[in-house]
Amino acid sequence: MKRLVSNQIVGPLAALLLVAVVVALTTNRFLDVGNLSNLILQVSIVAIVAIGSTIVIFTGGIDLSPGSAIALMTMVFAMAIKFGDVPLPFAILLVLLIGVLLGAVNGVLTAYLRIPSFITTLAALSAFRGIAFMFNNGSPVFSVHPKLEPIFYGSLLGVPLPLFYVVGLYALAFFVMRYTAFGRTIYAVGGNPQAAALSGLNVARTRFLAFVIAGAMAAVGAVLMTARLNSGSPNYGVGMELSAIAAAVIGGASLAGGRGQIVSTVIGALTIVIVQNALNLNAVPTSAQNVIIGAIIVTAVGVDMWRGEIGRALAFIVGPLTLPGQKGKVDQ
Amino acid sequence: MEESVPVWELRNVTKRFPGVVANDSVSLSLVAGRIHGLLGENGCGKSTLVKVLCGVHQPDSGEILCARRPVVLSDPIAARRAGIATVFQEFSLVQTLSVAENIYLGRLPRNRWRIDWPAMREGARRVLGRIHVAIDPDAIVGELSTAGQQLVEIAKAIAANASMIILDEPTTALGPDEIAELHRLLLRLRDDGRIILYISHRLDEVVELVDEATILKDGRVVSNAAETPVEIRAIVRKMVGRVDEHFPKAANATGDALLDVRSIHTSNRVAGASFTVGRGEVFGLGGVLGSGRTEIARALFGVDVLRQGEIRLRGKSLKLLSSRDAIAAGIALVPENRKSDGLFFNFSGHENISIAGLGRITHGAMLDHARERRLAHGLIQSLRITPTAGTALVGELSGGNQQKIVIARWLFAEAELFVLDEPTQGIDVGAKIAVYQLINELTAAGKGVILISSDYDELLAMSDRIGIVSRGRIVAIRDARSLDKADLIKASADREELAA
Numbered sequence: 001m002k003r004l005v006s007n008q009i010v011g012p013l014a015a016l017l018l019v020a021v022v023v024a025l026t027t028n029r030f031l032d033v034g035n036l037s038n039l040i041l042q043v044s045i046v047a048i049v050a051i052g053s054t055i056v057i058f059t060g061g062i063d064l065s066p067g068s069a070i071a072l073m074t075m076v077f078a079m080a081i082k083f084g085d086v087p088l089p090f091a092i093l094l095v096l097l098i099g100v101l102l103g104a105v106n107g108v109l110t111a112y113l114r115i116p117s118f119i120t121t122l123a124a125l126s127a128f129r130g131i132a133f134m135f136n137n138g139s140p141v142f143s144v145h146p147k148l149e150p151i152f153y154g155s156l157l158g159v160p161l162p163l164f165y166v167v168g169l170y171a172l173a174f175f176v177m178r179y180t181a182f183g184r185t186i187y188a189v190g191g192n193p194q195a196a197a198l199s200g201l202n203v204a205r206t207r208f209l210a211f212v213i214a215g216a217m218a219a220v221g222a223v224l225m226t227a228r229l230n231s232g233s234p235n236y237g238v239g240m241e242l243s244a245i246a247a248a249v250i251g252g253a254s255l256a257g258g259r260g261q262i263v264s265t266v267i268g269a270l271t272i273v274i275v276q277n278a279l280n281l282n283a284v285p286t287s288a289q290n291v292i293i294g295a296i297i298v299t300a301v302g303v304d305m306w307r308g309e310i311g312r313a314l315a316f317i318v319g320p321l322t323l324p325g326q327k328g329k330v331d332q
Numbered sequence: 333m334e335e336s337v338p339v340w341e342l343r344n345v346t347k348r349f350p351g352v353v354a355n356d357s358v359s360l361s362l363v364a365g366r367i368h369g370l371l372g373e374n375g376c377g378k379s380t381l382v383k384v385l386c387g388v389h390q391p392d393s394g395e396i397l398c399a400r401r402p403v404v405l406s407d408p409i410a411a412r413r414a415g416i417a418t419v420f421q422e423f424s425l426v427q428t429l430s431v432a433e434n435i436y437l438g439r440l441p442r443n444r445w446r447i448d449w450p451a452m453r454e455g456a457r458r459v460l461g462r463i464h465v466a467i468d469p470d471a472i473v474g475e476l477s478t479a480g481q482q483l484v485e486i487a488k489a490i491a492a493n494a495s496m497i498i499l500d501e502p503t504t505a506l507g508p509d510e511i512a513e514l515h516r517l518l519l520r521l522r523d524d525g526r527i528i529l530y531i532s533h534r535l536d537e538v539v540e541l542v543d544e545a546t547i548l549k550d551g552r553v554v555s556n557a558a559e560t561p562v563e564i565r566a567i568v569r570k571m572v573g574r575v576d577e578h579f580p581k582a583a584n585a586t587g588d589a590l591l592d593v594r595s596i597h598t599s600n601r602v603a604g605a606s607f608t609v610g611r612g613e614v615f616g617l618g619g620v621l622g623s624g625r626t627e628i629a630r631a632l633f634g635v636d637v638l639r640q641g642e643i644r645l646r647g648k649s650l651k652l653l654s655s656r657d658a659i660a661a662g663i664a665l666v667p668e669n670r671k672s673d674g675l676f677f678n679f680s681g682h683e684n685i686s687i688a689g690l691g692r693i694t695h696g697a698m699l700d701h702a703r704e705r706r707l708a709h710g711l712i713q714s715l716r717i718t719p720t721a722g723t724a725l726v727g728e729l730s731g732g733n734q735q736k737i738v739i740a741r742w743l744f745a746e747a748e749l750f751v752l753d754e755p756t757q758g759i760d761v762g763a764k765i766a767v768y769q770l771i772n773e774l775t776a777a778g779k780g781v782i783l784i785s786s787d788y789d790e791l792l793a794m795s796d797r798i799g800i801v802s803r804g805r806i807v808a809i810r811d812a813r814s815l816d817k818a819d820l821i822k823a824s825a826d827r828e829e830l831a832a
Contacts, residue, residue, distance in 0.1 A: 180697045181690045188687055191678035198633075198673055199688040199741070200659035258678035 052214030060257025078232025103215020190257030417489030616795030732763020
């Protein structure tokens, strides 16, 4: 197990460091304190949403809905505060509850009615955004509350608050995945659902709960996004599901399920955001940025899949030298 | 016997992989009109040799000759062109296409731009007729039984005019009647002048079928066709390299009742089965494929829910609505297909062993990793599983070690009754003997064992009593020592007719 953990993190981490070093050497303002704390703000929402996406991927499923769910929840959150005069803590609680509910809808359809998650969450991607547009005649809600922005832009001891949220939630997720029976069950269900059922594990409930967690993480993302922009909008969160999945995949999670480390997902998210940041600082247009991100996703998965072959080829050139991460995965 | 000229010949073929010599100077002569057995334990280099012959691997040195001329089988297509057809355990058929389309796949007959459907059907019918196989050329392959699909695979080889047909473990999914039919077909093909290279772990079949055999061990030929007597004991001795009791049965049965099954019915084939299993007893279930053996196991394990009848364990009536209930009651199932139903390939040995008994290593919701390692490691030692199994992913282990890991899982979960469904399928002789010893250890510890096996020698030797299953019922229960193989075949066949 130790070998598994270290190798699955070493690869993505090495890639992240390589990217960071290259960017630091080529881009002047990258290492400015202002830019670095801006990076943390940028990565925080995707990183948190990606916790849910990754856990769903661990069970062998996929969640395409968090972007739309976030749009829906920013509307509910903004309207509850601005028009409903709901006190902030209760409004946050309400949004979390809705997140759990939206996740439960995906979960029931997928786990208990056994419709493939790609389909159910594709439907939810469409439906949740549709619902978001039903609020406030489809118009955004601006200037929600003056106390909202500090939730996102505030800092404690000079450290931006979002860093605490990210670190806190990843620590919790790491703990659950590594040290609880539930975490082990998630890996088992993703690794081999038939064998999991025949080992007495509750496969449907596990899959259901993974979607509920994903819904809750989307709710946290929605609260942060509303706070960041002091507004709610049915147009928020477009493409968020893909960034979250990309973070998981670049972090080494296998879309077949059962393999990967939750902590690697934050590494994946950081990699994407650093590349985006570098491209922005170098004034590369958004269109080209999107193409580059696509290339990174393919490269990351390709390197992971062909790790053995690349390792052998390099060993042939360099001599008998073991590469980190070379033996982490076994072909079956 | 006249001097026969080999059609295909391997001369000193060597194939290395990083850290291992899979084939070490292997020579093999294959003569037209002979069935040649290729035998050896897992990891002896059989699969590599087959892959060399069908163009997947290129030998590092040595040569392959066809009719005394060297040939290079650069890829699977070249091998097919050269007349070598391979029937793998996993078929290369397209499930959604018809039999005729599969037979002609890749070279569909055409007239100008269109596929010539009538010619294709006619051709397929002719090929199937030639090998006496009664399958409709228009049937969809996915709707055929495993045995039927295998026959289509062979027909495909014949249609492609293969001079050599390689069969890799062809009988693992077949019942006795289907095996007999396959063997009749292979004998006809042999008499037709084709070469059959036959690979199987089921030595009883092998000695019945093959004309000659080559035995590999650690990548080398330890006994070539001229040296190998086609006789089980001699083959086992050469394969394993030591003389061991092939079936080391220990009698541990007590009269102490453990399981009492009373006239159970499910909606999946089980119709009024009754039997008992005592502590320390191995109760064998015999009968043909589809008789309801596996379904009785499913009912005991809570996979199929009872409609009628009662299952009592240690005198207590059980209500089994899921596998969870069965596991909680102390029942274990070692499934027939350990790859798809048993193992977690994303897990190490320790994690595979603990998964059905996580309750033993949790405090509240927390996993106790140290306790998991300690308990699982103890089982790895006591079951003599390879020491690397604890931390290695199970995909890196041999079939025998994998099977022991699955059995260890149920010892970890503290099961009392072990249902073993084809526990030695697809594992080599050495590992089989280890599984038999493990069965002895289970019974010595007072556990009950239900053994399901299509290998009648194994069933007879390892069981204390045998229940013959037919149409979802136990039609006869006998002392295993009072039966022989012929009785068992006859009994299951007779009862089948009787019930019909």
